[in-house]
Amino acid sequence: MLYDIALSIRQHYDAPAAASRQTLRLLPPTLADEQHVVAAAVDVSPPPVERRDRRDFFANMATDLAFGGAHEEVVYSLAARVRREPGRASVPESPPVAALAEEIAAIRSLAPDAPHHFLAASPRLPEEPAFRDYARAALPAGAGAAEAVEAVGLALNRDMAFDAKATEVDTPALEAFRRRRGVCQDFTHAMIACLRTLGIPAGYVSGFLRTVPPPGRPRLQGADAMHAWVRAWCGQGAGWVEYDPTNACLAGDGHVAVARGRDYSDVAPVKGVLRSAGSQTSRHAVTMTPVGEELP
């Protein structure tokens, strides 16, 4: 499926922001067998005084920006055309959860894709017993790793309500989980934390969702802003399985990935440090439309 993606993030500062630095993770990468980027560009207004693109540790496309003078508003706009390959149709065969540890230990690598990175606590996901108890309860007896991923995802989708007003971007994962409310970021963080307590390496994917579903299919939650879902390692054979707990489905041809990491702190679309006295507000707008289809 070929998509045109348009994103704009408008950040407004109550007090003019002085010199600042930002790192953007907005550009989707080409990923073998998953997605191919035909073209993609990020436009920044006002123009920054410094701008450089690089790959970060997890091979995400990062754009470093520096702004010189004071400004009240910044607009980041992404335009991209991406071909998405069909995703997995169903949960793959995988070894039992208990057998994963041995497979992981056999992997002598710290390459970005190695499962080791995704097992321990990460900056936004400290170890919390609450996740362990929940995950154990959701785990079917003798489940394979991939089945466990789906079971935890389904449980969270059932128990947590999608509520855009319940949390902020900095709300701790545990707090959103305790309230059982939140947005895709909160669903994803909760699921990652749960899977790690089971010994399943799990990470965070930021990306886009098809705005308008194909005929006869429901509109997915989270299509109005950047989306997030989970990536879990289910053994050498099955590899990484991507699951969207907000919509209780495997990531498929309606999902286009932008960045991968251990949690949100590795993939934040706009990460920045600015010296400003006032607060800031931010507005996002996203469309992801199959090429050749018109927006209704």
Add this chain to the structure above:
Amino acid sequence: MLHPTRRQALEQEPGVAGYRPPAGGFDELLDEEGRVRPVWRHFVEGFAGLSEAELKRRTARGEQYLHDAGVFFRRQGAEGPGGRTWPFSPVPLILHEGEWRRLAGGLARRAGLLEAVMADLYGEGRLVAEGLLPAGPVAASPAWLRPLVGVRPASGHHLHFIAFDVARRPDGEWQVLRDRTESPAGAGTALETRLATQRVFQELFQESHVHRLAGFFRAFRDAMGALDRVGGGRVGMLTAGPGGANYFEHAYLARYLGFMLFEGEDIAIENGAATIRTVAGPRPVGVLWRRLRAGRADPLELDETSAVGVPGLVDALREGTLSAVNALGSGVLEDPALAPFLPQIAEAGGGPAAGSAEGWWAAAPEPGPRSTVPAWTSGALRSEPVTLRLFLARTPEGWQAMPGGYARLGGVSAEDPGAVADIWAVSDEPVPIDTMTARPSDTYRRPLPGTLPSRAADNLFWLGRYVERAEAAIRLLRALHLRLAETGSRDNPLQASLCDYLRDLPLDPEENVPQGLLRTLDSALVCASRVHDRFSIDGWTALRNLNEAAEEMARTARPGDDTARIMTALLHRLAGLSGLVHENMYRFTGWRFLILGRELERASGMASALAHFADPAAPEGALDLAMEIGDCTMTYQRRYSLGTHRNTVVDLMVFDAMNPRSILFLLERMRSLIALLPGAEMHGVMSPLARAALRAHAAIAVETPETVDKAALAALGERLDGVSDLVSGAYLT
């Protein structure tokens, strides 16, 4: 084999009578036969020659030194991890230089091993690929910083200054208890402890051929300077600031080594290079000795919650324009999960077989019995288990160990942190007397001007203002209480007018030592604490003592004569402080900001006091009061041998060019100070600040005593506020 029964014989050893190390262990002072080891013999003889009273007196001298140093290095209430919380034991741990070299050599090999492990963890990853190191613990370590993977340090090395906690096992061999590779603290403690111990055993120290520490620090300083790639020749020390642990040690070491002390906000990253925000604009810096956890060094790429780092710092490291010492990410080597694998890594790299005796330096840290040393506490020698903190610095000739360090005696738990003692590495021959000053063979490097960080300038400027504000407040309060002592009441027009004036400042005249004054003094102290590396040590001590005295007096002061005397005492202390600052502070940009702050505050205070007390409508006696708070009474009496008259008072206090407190004199001083600040004039055009100062000056200079009225003085006050804002805008923000 040890002979505990024979150890009892040592009671006969003169000087160490009653010293009884536990049986079965290794004692540093006594051998298995209970004899004093040869390296200690000279010290023990000297020690035995000192009476208990003399020892107590000398120990008190050492403790006094540490206390005075502590007064400077640690603000009250800011003890915590940076404070000296353990007692001082004057008896040093003595090692023969041969033994010390063997130990230092082992630690240098371990440092080399750690460097190799770090280079691999942030480079090729062969240790994991070859199974010498498991991937899991590395990936799980919060100190393994992924953004630094693949970043080669500009200096070619990751580790430059590290420390080890070392102990001796019962078999006499050394063992490493902890690797300290992140940003090891304690080099300042080692220096302090050395200086204190030298005060206790002056002659013994001189005679004992103790290797000096200065050579080590000089080698480290020069090696750091040589890392600079941007040509500024500056070495910065990045600290988390006064709120962070060990800040006072940082200020002490920065001063000792001649490094510039920076906080995160002093540094900006521009086009992949680090620059310092100085009063003369951005200046490049190429070397940073970071004194904070690496994760906190860059909120953009590392710990996003850090408020003390430099956004983009990792970018400058990636570009190779900046050397961080140690390289960011070195804390991973402290992870206890990695240490068990060091012996096999060393062996695979051609080192000694894991577990062999000669491989002690590569062995995994293991807690076990430690050797014992004599601690001199409460008039007796007691044996205490000991851990040594030893420091290594990378120099162009390889790793160099500090020939000393410090010893922690006793328990190492949080409840019992133990005492601290010096470590002497002694030679059989006389050792060179070394200092930090350059040797004649060194090339002379003049420090570069114009590198005053804006934050430091800001604090100096406000320090000047607060100290002057406090002085004005003290004079006013003294004037009030002198009159109270005379009249016994506040109910006359002059005192009422004075009380009104005080309330505006705001100082509550009902309080004898008002909270407003204590707050001003505390603000001054806060400013001074943030320029620790630039402010005179004695000046700081004086300011701190002044604060303590004021708080103490506030508790007991009674109105009238008692408070007047207190204010006089405080005034004398302030005069002492000013003297220390002005006699001893280097006359450079930082000093100019300090004095500019003082003169501005003084001119502004004088204008407002004259507007109030030299007003024709002011009550009787107000003119005398004005002169009293302006410290002009004597001069006036000498110049004008008649009663006070408004115009002559105004002439003296506003226009007299010979009176250092006259407004015109102060405005002229401000103008000349501003003219010397960076950017005061560009291509013959005055800066807005220089123009504002000229305007304030001119507006008063064209007046006469008759025409300087309340409105003119109020206008001057506003102009001075404008000058202060321009100083902030031009240099301090």
